[in-house]
Amino acid sequence: MLSPDRLALPDYEYLAQRHVLTYMEDAVCQLLENKEDISQYGVARFFTEYFNSVCQGTHILFREFSFIQATPHNRASFLRAFWKCFRTVGKNGDLLTMREYHCLLQLLCPDFPLELTQKAARIVLMDDAMDCLMSFSDFLLAFQIQFYYSEFLESVAAIYQDLLAGKNPNTVIVPTSSSGQHRQRPPLGEASVLEGVEASLFSQCLENLCDRHKYSCPPPALVKEVLSNVQRLTFYGFLVALSKHHGINQALGALPDKGDLMHDPAMDEELERLLAQVPGLVNSAPANPEAGCLPFRTPPRVGSPWRPLHHARKVDAESDGSTEETDESET
Amino acid sequence: MRSISQRAYKFNWENRGFISGDHIHLASSSMPSFPILQRSSEEKILYSDRLTLERQKLTVCPIIDGEEHLRLLNFQHNFITRIQNISNLQRLIFLDLYDNQIEEISGLSTLRSLRVLLLGKNRIKQISNLENLKSLDVLDLHGNQITKIENVSHLCDLRVLNLARNLLSHVDNLNGLDSLTELNLRHNQITFVRDVDNLPCLQRLFLSFNNISTFESVCCLADSSSLSDITFDGNPIAQESWYKHTILQNMMQLRQLDMKRVTEEERRMASVVAKKEEEKKRESHKQSLLKEKKRLTINNVARKWDLQQHRIPNIAPNQDRKVSDSSQDPSQLHGSTVSAFPEETGSLDSGLTNDLQGLSVTDTHLVEVDGDTLSLYGSGALESLDRNWSVQTAGMVTTVSFTFIEFDEIVQVLPKLKIKFPNSLHLKFKETNLVMLQQFNALAQLRRVDQLTIDPQGNPVVNFTLWKYYVLFRLSHFSMQKINGTEVTQNDMIMAERLFGILAHVASSELPQYRMISILGDARKKQFRYLLETKGKKPGLVNEENNDSKRLVGENTNRAMLNYTTRDFYNERLEEIKEKKKFCKMYMEDLVKEATEINMKNEALQKLWPQMFIELVRDAVIEIRNKNSYMKLCLQQITDQN
Numbered sequence: 001m002l003s004p005d006r007l008a009l010p011d012y013e014y015l016a017q018r019h020v021l022t023y024m025e026d027a028v029c030q031l032l033e034n035k036e037d038i039s040q041y042g043v044a045r046f047f048t049e050y051f052n053s054v055c056q057g058t059h060i061l062f063r064e065f066s067f068i069q070a071t072p073h074n075r076a077s078f079l080r081a082f083w084k085c086f087r088t089v090g091k092n093g094d095l096l097t098m099r100e101y102h103c104l105l106q107l108l109c110p111d112f113p114l115e116l117t118q119k120a121a122r123i124v125l126m127d128d129a130m131d132c133l134m135s136f137s138d139f140l141l142a143f144q145i146q147f148y149y150s151e152f153l154e155s156v157a158a159i160y161q162d163l164l165a166g167k168n169p170n171t172v173i174v175p176t177s178s179s180g181q182h183r184q185r186p187p188l189g190e191a192s193v194l195e196g197v198e199a200s201l202f203s204q205c206l207e208n209l210c211d212r213h214k215y216s217c218p219p220p221a222l223v224k225e226v227l228s229n230v231q232r233l234t235f236y237g238f239l240v241a242l243s244k245h246h247g248i249n250q251a252l253g254a255l256p257d258k259g260d261l262m263h264d265p266a267m268d269e270e271l272e273r274l275l276a277q278v279p280g281l282v283n284s285a286p287a288n289p290e291a292g293c294l295p296f297r298t299p300p301r302v303g304s305p306w307r308p309l310h311h312a313r314k315v316d317a318e319s320d321g322s323t324e325e326t327d328e329s330e331t
Numbered sequence: 332m333r334s335i336s337q338r339a340y341k342f343n344w345e346n347r348g349f350i351s352g353d354h355i356h357l358a359s360s361s362m363p364s365f366p367i368l369q370r371s372s373e374e375k376i377l378y379s380d381r382l383t384l385e386r387q388k389l390t391v392c393p394i395i396d397g398e399e400h401l402r403l404l405n406f407q408h409n410f411i412t413r414i415q416n417i418s419n420l421q422r423l424i425f426l427d428l429y430d431n432q433i434e435e436i437s438g439l440s441t442l443r444s445l446r447v448l449l450l451g452k453n454r455i456k457q458i459s460n461l462e463n464l465k466s467l468d469v470l471d472l473h474g475n476q477i478t479k480i481e482n483v484s485h486l487c488d489l490r491v492l493n494l495a496r497n498l499l500s501h502v503d504n505l506n507g508l509d510s511l512t513e514l515n516l517r518h519n520q521i522t523f524v525r526d527v528d529n530l531p532c533l534q535r536l537f538l539s540f541n542n543i544s545t546f547e548s549v550c551c552l553a554d555s556s557s558l559s560d561i562t563f564d565g566n567p568i569a570q571e572s573w574y575k576h577t578i579l580q581n582m583m584q585l586r587q588l589d590m591k592r593v594t595e596e597e598r599r600m601a602s603v604v605a606k607k608e609e610e611k612k613r614e615s616h617k618q619s620l621l622k623e624k625k626r627l628t629i630n631n632v633a634r635k636w637d638l639q640q641h642r643i644p645n646i647a648p649n650q651d652r653k654v655s656d657s658s659q660d661p662s663q664l665h666g667s668t669v670s671a672f673p674e675e676t677g678s679l680d681s682g683l684t685n686d687l688q689g690l691s692v693t694d695t696h697l698v699e700v701d702g703d704t705l706s707l708y709g710s711g712a713l714e715s716l717d718r719n720w721s722v723q724t725a726g727m728v729t730t731v732s733f734t735f736i737e738f739d740e741i742v743q744v745l746p747k748l749k750i751k752f753p754n755s756l757h758l759k760f761k762e763t764n765l766v767m768l769q770q771f772n773a774l775a776q777l778r779r780v781d782q783l784t785i786d787p788q789g790n791p792v793v794n795f796t797l798w799k800y801y802v803l804f805r806l807s808h809f810s811m812q813k814i815n816g817t818e819v820t821q822n823d824m825i826m827a828e829r830l831f832g833i834l835a836h837v838a839s840s841e842l843p844q845y846r847m848i849s850i851l852g853d854a855r856k857k858q859f860r861y862l863l864e865t866k867g868k869k870p871g872l873v874n875e876e877n878n879d880s881k882r883l884v885g886e887n888t889n890r891a892m893l894n895y896t897t898r899d900f901y902n903e904r905l906e907e908i909k910e911k912k913k914f915c916k917m918y919m920e921d922l923v924k925e926a927t928e929i930n931m932k933n934e935a936l937q938k939l940w941p942q943m944f945i946e947l948v949r950d951a952v953i954e955i956r957n958k959n960s961y962m963k964l965c966l967q968q969i970t971d972q973n
Contacts, residue, residue: 028915028919049843270836278828
């Protein structure tokens with residue numbers, strides 16, 4: 001905090017970099033909107049709560065999209081909130097369509113635009129059939145990249161188009177049918193028209209871009225790493241690689257690693273507590289160890305989730321009684 | 332002649348004491364096939380006008396000589412195949428050829444005085460060659476193979492016609508028989524009867540054992556004022572439940588039906604039953620008219636809805652259209668042509684069609700209460716919730732069905748629904764544009780919902796995998812029993828909680844206090860606003876408010892955060908906030924400006940201060956360098972002040 005860099009910037013720029021003004025404005029706006037309620041318990045407390053929630057990342061819940069998009073911190077908080085709330089959907093193994101994910105997003109932000117979700121879906125599906133089902137983790141990671149770096153990605157798309165259109169003579173697409181002419185092998189060994197652009201050229205352009213947009217692009221080193229593994233790549237191939245890159249995920253800091261995406265012990269405990277409160281579960285039989293494919297611990301009080309409780313006893317009674325009945329009828 | 336019934340005109344020769352055959356001598360003649368008949372002169376004198384040749388094993392008619400005065404001739408029970416050799420007997424009045432093998436009526440053209448002709452039990456296929464028998468009184472053709480009534484129109488003196496046991500399939504062509512009193516048509520295959528009203532004297536008509544099944548096929552009988560005796564037994568019509576009273580009601584002139592006298596009681600009953608049927612018919616006619624009107628209205632609403640949803644290209648509607656197109660498939664609509672009447676209603680009878688042509692369907696909505704179901708079609712129907720519903724009607728309604736109405740509009744009237752129809756437990760939505768899970772949040776404000784039916788048609792939300800679980804989660808305080816007809820199991824509830832429980836937890840525990848209050852406050856404010864607007868606040872109502880708010884706070888606060896504001900309201904609110912945002916921005920800018928100015932000044936001060944400090948010190952030191960002159964200066968300053 002006491003670094004000399006901080007004092008090197010002129011005032012407005014400093015404030016802008018940290019988005020202090022955004023939060024201050026929003027705080028005052030919230031204050032104005034709810035003055036009757038807030039006046040009851042004091043303005044100081046309000047500001048405390050407000051900035052606390054900003055730190056914790058809960059300030060974006062149920063807010064309008066313009067606010068959520070305003071700062072990188074907001075975006076990251078939103079991603080984290082989305083992960084937290086709907087991780088259970090992913091854990092359940094459900095594959096959903098793009099529209100349904102959009103619906104879930106809208107539960108947290110009522111006016112979230114459809115285009116962003118569509119773009120995220122395109123990354124997962126590689127621009128293929130848009131009605132395909134997607135897994136939670138795939139979607140979430142792609143959505144992260146798309147949402148957090150939206151502006152960056154737009155510029156990248158523009159660059160890509162330029163390169164494809166052949167602004168740079170090196171990227172003329174050469175069919176590999178004539179053996180003497182080919183300089184690079186296509187990435188998948190297909191003997192068809194080369195897709196995408198040359199990675200090194202692309203990388204150079206992206207570096208320039210990153211220098212210009214210092215604040216909302218992925219760490220350039222990591223981008224270079226992604227691009228160094230392949231010779232050629234398509235736009236969506238690049239995005240998919242970005243989304244699946246551990247380093248970038250960590251740099252963003254919103255979501256846990258891909259492997260841990262389904263783990264959240266704190267929330268799982270909370271969930272168990274909530275499940276215990278579902279009416280009718282309290283007086284049921286102890287859990288079957290083999291029932292339930294989900295890894296969370298079942299406390300002894302909660303009944304087996306897969307046995308229909310109101311049928312269980314009846315069936316037993318009938319099976320017990322029937323043998324007696326047949327015995328009697330035979331005599 | 333006295334009145335003749337079927338049997339009476341069978342002239343029984345035995346009773347009269349005539350002996351058959353003994354006095355007759357059949358000699359062979361010069362012509363090989365025809366025997367010649369001769370009678371003794373005593374016989375001729377005794378029985379000059381009658382001759383019987385019954386059971387004589389005759390295969391042909393013999394030549395009868397010298398008997399020109401003969402008036403009655405009997406050929407019963409022989410094997411005669413052709414009527415011949417009797418043309419000279421021009422005084423013949425009675426000719427009996429019952430039970431022979433005659434295939435064709437012929438050889439009678441000279442018998443102009445003939446009054447009774449008995450040709451029963453022969454093989455006659457056609458009624459013909461009766462042209463000259465204008466005096467015919469009785470014609471018996473039963474037991475033959477006749478298929479058609481023809482060539483009898485000139486028999487204006489005919490009183491009895493027997494065509495029983497023939498092959499008739501229908502009855503018509505009866506004009507000209509102006510004296511016909513009795514017509515026997517038993518044991519045929521008759522399916523319909525016509526022209527009987529052209530018989531001015533017909534009193535008895537026997538139609539037993541035919542194939543008549545409806546009254547319409549014999550409806551001409553109703554117009555015959557002379558008919559007093561009729562039989563229908565052995566016909567399919569006699570098995571019908573409405574047989575007796577339909578006949579009696581349509582033929583008031585009848586005295587005997589199926590050989591039984593018609594009593595006054597029966598006639599009265601018949602008219603009563605007929606009136607009832609008339610009533611029923613009228614009632615059902617009215618019902619189908621109403622139903623049709625309802626169907627057309629619904630189609631109209633559907634069409635407007637489709638237009639609204641931009642499913643059909645917007646064509647300028649034909650203003651004169653009276654009957655809307657019933658087709659719901661958008662691809663079938665062709666511009667503004669007026670469809671005369673949709674094919675679907677082909678089953679309606681013509682009377683109904685005529686009435687409906689005049690219906691002008693301008694209704695844009697439909698409200699219908701059918702026992703326990705309230706159905707609303709079209710957004711205009713929502714206004715009907717403001718009506719003064721009787722407590723009884725409103726109390727009986729347990730199901731409310733919304734069709735062709737935007738869900739966002741329904742949301743706004745839910746408070747009204749809650750109050751006016753307190754027992755509504757089952758909600759049905761079809762073509763209501765449910766697209767987001769969030770919209771279900773709006774249903775939480777109702778008192779209680781047992782069943783929910785979301786029709787896939789027009790509600791894209793049903794395509795989502797998780798929609799049912801979300802509904803169960805958000806509306807868990809209702810303990811719903813059924814969704815879309817399937818029972819809600821414990822598993823479903825658990826799954827719903829598992830999927831969305833954390834969302835509720837986050838929404839309730841991680842939101843800052845002021846946000847919670849503002850969100851809750853909004854919802855409660857809306858409710859209270861509506862309740863204040865309702866007229867006639869009864870004390871009971873106030874209590875309900877308190878209970879509701881208590882319940883809102885007690886149960887499910889964690890889910891109460893999940894609200895739904897319709898898109899329009901949301902945008903409105905955002906618009907309102909814009910002003911405030913602008914103000915905040917300016918305010919902050921001012922603050923920032925102040926702060927930066929102060930900061931700048933501070934920094935500038937920081938920079939200049941060392942220098943300033945040195946100068947201050949230097950000035951002070953220079954001042955004090957000469958102690959004496961400094962003391963004098965200070966004292967001077969003090970005295971100057973005084």
